[in-house]
Amino acid sequence: xxxxxxxxxxxxxxxxxxxxxxxxxxxxxxxxxxxxxSPDASFDKIVEKLFNNNYVILAANKQLGFISFRTQFEDNxxxxxxxxxxxxxxxxxxxxxxxxxxxxxxxxxxxxESNDTAGTYRSGVQHExxxxxxxxxxxxxxxxxxxxxx
Numbered sequence: 001x002x003x004x005x006x007x008x009x010x011x012x013x014x015x016x017x018x019x020x021x022x023x024x025x026x027x028x029x030x031x032x033x034x035x036x037x038s039p040d041a042s043f044d045k046i047v048e049k050l051f052n053n054n055y056v057i058l059a060a061n062k063q064l065g066f067i068s069f070r071t072q073f074e075d076n077x078x079x080x081x082x083x084x085x086x087x088x089x090x091x092x093x094x095x096x097x098x099x100x101x102x103x104x105x106x107x108x109x110x111x112x113e114s115n116d117t118a119g120t121y122r123s124g125v126q127h128e129x130x131x132x133x134x135x136x137x138x139x140x141x142x143x144x145x146x147x148x149x150x
Contacts, residue, residue, distance in 0.1 A: 042093060042101045042103070043062050043065065043067075043093050044062075046067060046091065046093065046103075046141060047060055047067060049140065049141050049142070050067070050069050053071070053140050054071055054073075055069045055070065055071040056069065056070045056071065057069055058070055065092055065093035065094055066090070066091070066092060066093075067090070067091040067093070068088075068089070068090050068091075069088070069089055069090075069091070070086065070087070070088045070089075071086075071087050072084055072085060072086040072087070073085055079116075080115060080116045080117045081113065081114070081115050081116070082113065082114045082115075082116075083111065083112075083113045084111060084112045084113070085109060085110075085111050086109070086110045086111065086112075087107060087108075087109055087129065087133065087137075088107070088108045088109075088110075089105060089106060089107040089108065089137070090105070090106045091103060091104070091105050091106075092104040092105075103143070105134065105137065105138075107128075107129035107133050107134060107137060108125070108126065108127060108128070108129060109125070109126040109129040109130070109133060110123070110124065110125040110126070111123065111124055111125075
């Protein structure tokens with residue numbers, strides 16, 4: 001029994017002291033863009049574009065260059081099926097130079113779907129939104145977009 005305790009302590013020590021090899025996937029990379037405009041003007045412009053495109057601003061702090069936002073929209077392609085997408089995101093804005101700003105964006109997508117004829121309800125979440133969502137987001141802001149690298 002004493003030997004089993006020694007082995008257990010040894011294994012626990014290895015787990016605690018060793019690097020984390022047990023990770024299943026890499027953390028998603030944040031999409032970044034370099035935008036040439038003054039940092040203050042960019043922040044105001046981004047908040048205005050989000051608001052004008054039916055995004056709900058959850059939090060915004062100009063001094064920190066932080067904007068948190070959310071929007072949802074329904075796909076009405078079929079009267080019996082209701083599909084709602086919810087896009088949430090965080091945007092960080094930093095001055096890169098005196099005339100350029102660095103914008104970093106992280107998008108998360110969730111959805112809900114109900115089917116009247118089958119009486120079913122489904123939902124799902126994507127921790128990292130697909131490249132197309134980033135492209136559409138940057139297009140909405142009027143910025144050139146580079147799809148996220150995975």
